[in-house]
Amino acid sequence: MKKITIDPITRLEGHGKIEIFLNDEGNCERACLQIPELRGFEKFSEGRPAEEMPRITTMICGVCPTAHHMASTKALDDLWQVEPTPTAKKIREIMYNAFQAEDHILHFFFLGGPDFVVGPQAPAPERNILGVIAKAGMETGGKVIEMRKRLRNVLRIIGGKPVMPTCGLPGGVSKAISEEERKTIIEAGEYAVDFCKVALGLFDDIVLKNKDYVDLITGDIYKHRTYYMGLVDENNKVNFYDGLIRVVDPNGKEFAKFKIQQYLDHIREHVEPWTYVRFSYLKNVGWKGFVDGEESGVFRVAPLARLNVSDGMATPLAQEAYEKMYEVLGGKPVHSTLAFHWARLVEALYASERVLELARDPELTSPDIVNLPTATPKEGIGVVEAPRGTLIHHYQTDERGILTKVNLIVATQNNSAAINMSVEKAAKSLIKNGEVSDGILNMIEMAFRAYDPCHACATHSLPGRMPLEVNVYDSKGNSVRTLKRNE
Amino acid sequence: MNTLILGIGNLILTDDGVGIKIAQWLKEENPKLEVLETSEAGINFLDLVIGYDKLIIIDSIKTKQGKPGELYKLELEDLKPTMDFLPSHGIDIATAFEVGRKLGFKMPKYISIYAIEIKSNLTFGEECTEEVRERIPFIAGQIMEEEKL
Known part of the structure; x- marks a missing residue:
């Protein structure tokens, strides 16, 4: 067996790129975000039985499989004109909220939070979860992981797997919840509610009590x-x-x-x-x-x-x-675009409270978990709010339920015009006289990080992160600065 | 010893899912093995591996002169990014494990990382390319032998 030192190919087509064009004075004239997208999923799906979609669509995106699973399952309800049983709806909603809460917390502490908790212009090596732990304390760091562990156990109980669920059926779900499982879900919900309160307290202490941060959030650069x-x-x-x-x-x-x-x-x-x-x-x-x-x-x-x-x-x-x-x-x-981070924590608290509320519902453990579909399928549309925004699945089939047309409108696509505008506005506000420091580039990246966009997340080969490149060009089109992230 | 086999990848992107396919193969050979599939990377799957004594990661990789279907065994340290390219916010798997330990979680003591050189992961398809597909049984056998599964 060959042992190597890892040297993965830089997949240019896999890069997210922020392109910044300067004018003669060295100020930003234009900026945009270019992201790779894998086309062809719709075509790949056509000709398959529609009921395969909740399983397949979990693989479109490495970060929000549960969102695609749920939008797809709801599109199947609509396709077969079947209403899920009240218990099935509650089971689905618990799973969905558990996912939403763990995903939001992950984003806040690992991706978006470091900009605030550690500082927008702090040196890059510190601006990550390690920096957050150093500032917020070991106990908080441990709780982030513990909360995710517990909520993903809820996903495992309901969805069959902790990452890519398989439970959704037209008209319901595939597995009932036992009384013992209910207890585990309640404990996870209680833990999550407590931790979200801690997270909001932390936001209060570290962000809201810092005038510079509040000015940054409410300022014009990110509005x-x-x-x-x-x-x-x-x-x-x-x-x-x-x-x-x-x-x-x-x-x-x-x-x-x-x-x-x-x-x-x-x-x-x-x-x-x-x-x-x-x-x-x-x-x-x-x-x-x-x-x-x-x-x-x-x-x-x-x-x-x-x-x-x-x-x-x-x-x-x-x-x-x-x-x-x-x-x-x-x-x-x-x-204010940066207020997305605060809103994310408010939502994580809601999602956790909702898990708890539904878990305590007496109907949750009923065995009545599916209404069998009897209608002839033709067209179905499903929607959920993914962590990153409104997600729509639209299917058309023949009378046997074989897909003839598939259209997905994904969350990041709904935000993509605004993300570009935000990147350009931040670049125009921050780059003056050709001065482009690492700190300034990070503050431009913050404009799009706030949206928690999920770009080209469909491939996962090692090293496992989508690289981002920031290119700055002078007025003659020559590259004057390149910064690579997550290479 | 409490062992977790983690297959990483995407089953609908041609070769990207080869790690998961091999993990599934191992599970079929020995149903007692604990196998999980994920599409996540690094610290994102930290919570899934807590509590195990041993972790076997199987993933795909593209290297500069690699031959599709080749199997590599990597060390955690190999996955550390070079100093030139410090990640902005993400952290590598090795650092993620350090974080886990620091925070007081019981992290796997023994970690094996296998990576399979792939040809294509940018087109949709449930089947691996021929070069990779035909190596799956052999690679699964190699891992079983190496890990004494």
């Missing part, structure tokens, strides 16, 4: 007045699993509210020649380019967007956290 989109329940409260899509305008006024089956009346996709990524926009406002404001159809999804479109949170502690956030940031809607 865009856009429309927002997200799922809400019957009381217009945030819901990740089900509900109606609500859109608010940049003033916070309701612009549209619709069932997912009508999404084509509201969402369209714009194509640019320089990228494979499609840019979602509001059809009834129109595509006006990469600009914000009421006249532009650009909208945002994900944690801050969901809080902006809702009238509150459906659980008590998350509601308190929600009120505090809007009080500190000056009322709804909040347009």
Whole structure:
């Protein structure tokens, strides 16, 4: 057997790239984010039985398999016109919220948080989970891992596996919950609620008590007045699993509210020649380019967007956290991109409380977990709020349920126009007279990290992270600076 | 000894899923083995490996002059990034394990990492390419022998 020192190929097609173009004065003239995308999943799916989709779609994305599994399962409910049993809905929603909470906490502590907890311009080697642990304490670090371990055990109990679930069926789920499993879920929920309170306390101490950070969050560098989109329940409260899509305008006024089956009346996709990524926009406002404001159809999804479109949170502690956030940031809607991080913690608390609430429901352990479908399939659309925003699966089949057409609108695609705008605005605000330090480049990266985008996450060969390259060009197009991350 | 076999990859991206396929093969050979599949990397799967004495990771890899289907055994240290390319926020598997230990978790004492050189992981497909596919039984056998499974 050969032993080697690892030297993986730099897969250029696997790079995320931030391209920054400077003018003669050395100021940023234009900036954009280019991300690779694997095309062809839709074609790969066509010709398969639709019921295979919840299993296959978990593999589209390494970071949000549960979101794809659930959107796909809901598309199958719609395809076969079958309503899941009340117990099945609760089991699904517990699994979904457990996933949402662990994913949000992972992002906050491992990816987005280091910018705040350690500092936006801190040296790169310190700006990671190790730096967070050094600042937030060993106990907090241990709790991050422990909370994920417990919540992923909930995913294992319900979904069959801790990472890629297999439980979703049209009309229900494949396995009932025992009383013993209920106890484990309750314990995990209690642990998660406690830890989310700690995490919000930490945000309070480290971020909100630091005037520079608050100025950074509320400052103009990271601000865009856009429309927002997200799922809400019957009381217009945030819901990740089900509900109606609500859109608010940049003033916070309701612009549209619709069932997912009508999404084509509201969402369209714009194509640019320089990228494979499609840019979602509001059809009834129109595509006006990469600009914000009421006249532009650009909208945002994900944690801050969901809080902006809702009238509150459906659980008590998350509601308190929600009120505090809007009080500190000056009322709804909040347009500050960096506030996505705060909204993420509010949502993690809600998701944890919701796990607990559903786990205590007497109906949870009922054996009535599936309604068998009897209708002839034709077309089905499913939606969930993925951690990174609204995720839509749309299937068409023949009468045997064989897929003839598949369309997925993924969360990051809904945010992609705004992500580009945010990167450009940060670059224009921060780069002056050709000065591009590591700290400045990190602050530009922060603009897109806030969205927690999941780019090209479908391949996982070692070393296992998508590399990001930041390229800076002078006014003549010569490369003057290149910075590589996660190589 | 309490052993976990972790197959890493993506089963619908041609060769990307070869690590999972080999892990599944081992499970079929010996149903008593504890096998998990994941598409995650580094610290993201830390919680899954806590409590085991031994961890066997099987993943795919692309190297500069590699021949598809070749098997490598790597050490944790091999996966440390070079100083030139310090990751911005992510940390490597080796550091992730240090973090786990520091935080007081019982991390696996023995870690074996196997990587299979692949040809393609940028196109959708459930089958591996021929060069990789035909090596799966042999590689599974090699790992069983090496690890005394």
